[in-house]
Amino acid sequence: MSLVIDDIGLLVTNDPTLGDGPLGIVHNASVVITDGIVESVGPSGKVADERIDTAGACVLPGFVDSHTHLVFAGDRAEEFTTRMAGRPYDGGGIRVTTAATRAASDDELRTLTAARLAEARAAGSTTVEIKSGYGLDVDEEARHLRIAAGFTDETTFMGAHVVPHEYEGRPDDYVDLVCGPMLAACAPHARWIDAFCETGAFDADQCRAVLEAGRAAGLGLRLHGNQLGTGPGVQLAVELGCASVDHCTHLTDADVDALAGSDTVATFLPATDFSTRQPYPDGRRVLDAGATVALASNCNPGSSYTTSMAFCIALAVRDMHLTIDEAVRAATLGGAAALRRDDVGRLTPGSAGHAVVLDAPSHHHLAYRPGVPLVREVIGGYRR
Numbered sequence: 001m002s003l004v005i006d007d008i009g010l011l012v013t014n015d016p017t018l019g020d021g022p023l024g025i026v027h028n029a030s031v032v033i034t035d036g037i038v039e040s041v042g043p044s045g046k047v048a049d050e051r052i053d054t055a056g057a058c059v060l061p062g063f064v065d066s067h068t069h070l071v072f073a074g075d076r077a078e079e080f081t082t083r084m085a086g087r088p089y090d091g092g093g094i095r096v097t098t099a100a101t102r103a104a105s106d107d108e109l110r111t112l113t114a115a116r117l118a119e120a121r122a123a124g125s126t127t128v129e130i131k132s133g134y135g136l137d138v139d140e141e142a143r144h145l146r147i148a149a150g151f152t153d154e155t156t157f158m159g160a161h162v163v164p165h166e167y168e169g170r171p172d173d174y175v176d177l178v179c180g181p182m183l184a185a186c187a188p189h190a191r192w193i194d195a196f197c198e199t200g201a202f203d204a205d206q207c208r209a210v211l212e213a214g215r216a217a218g219l220g221l222r223l224h225g226n227q228l229g230t231g232p233g234v235q236l237a238v239e240l241g242c243a244s245v246d247h248c249t250h251l252t253d254a255d256v257d258a259l260a261g262s263d264t265v266a267t268f269l270p271a272t273d274f275s276t277r278q279p280y281p282d283g284r285r286v287l288d289a290g291a292t293v294a295l296a297s298n299c300n301p302g303s304s305y306t307t308s309m310a311f312c313i314a315l316a317v318r319d320m321h322l323t324i325d326e327a328v329r330a331a332t333l334g335g336a337a338a339l340r341r342d343d344v345g346r347l348t349p350g351s352a353g354h355a356v357v358l359d360a361p362s363h364h365h366l367a368y369r370p371g372v373p374l375v376r377e378v379i380g381g382y383r384r
């Protein structure tokens, strides 16, 4: 089956060999997708079995949202409200969501996850990573990952999210559980392992132990770091060769240098900084230093309850001083790099045919028209 997306006014390919600038922009273009794979990119007027006429609209690769916690029950609107009244975010609400999620049935969690993914897709996300981390015991973590794996290939085991009540005061015993029986039960359902390296969560040695155990079990490595203050997260992620270190809100010069000299992607989650009233990270500085950057939603009920990558793009442009082109690239190709994928985040022959048609003449409208649902149509997505 072949499909042509035709009469595209402005096409973002993210392939500089196909068009202008780093985004590889082509005007008056068409994209032919055969059996889900991009077959060709060329001038308007190509023929295929099916045709979408965009009437001069902008088309770009589907967003690659490389950081979400979508499998959860309950909400924490009240916590958000108190935060907006001045109470700081400290991650303590993770245990509230853990209680609600443990109490939900498989069917309930599947329905909730499917609804959030439908929302993400309607907002243009075609690749979505999903972490566990609201189970915090062996059976629950494995259950949440099984549910996540029913929707996406990009699943992440995050038993090391916080220490659960049952292990209060015994964090090292909990780390042993995570590295032993929990990892054994979860690894078959996960591609990645992650840990929350932060005061109040896990220290560098504990995170190192978790990630090394995950590596030995065949998982790829990612890390939450430098969210609430400076700390060892970024340096640890670079030392261990993590695919990505996420948050990066508080960075020292040494952290920026370490990122710039590494293959570890700096993944910014600006909707989190918005929702926790934190300062925004200095994305400009990290990009200028030469690091690879990604933008992701971090959709979760506590620190960032949004699936909108367009919102993240608008924040990155307004408050992290990325250009619109840089922000769009970070939300597509950057996310793909954070997931070590070269088949998504671009529209080039051989890549996945995951595309978004905007109700707008250019990708600049994603930041220029914040809060406006500009996604007209989404093609392909989620599975390889």
Ligand code: NIG
Pocket: 069, 091, 093, 094, 097, 196, 224, 227, 272, 298, 300, 301, 302, 303, 304
């Ligand atoms: O990435 N930082 C840790 N985990 C999530 C927050 C989860 C929550 O508050 O429920 C985050 O912000």
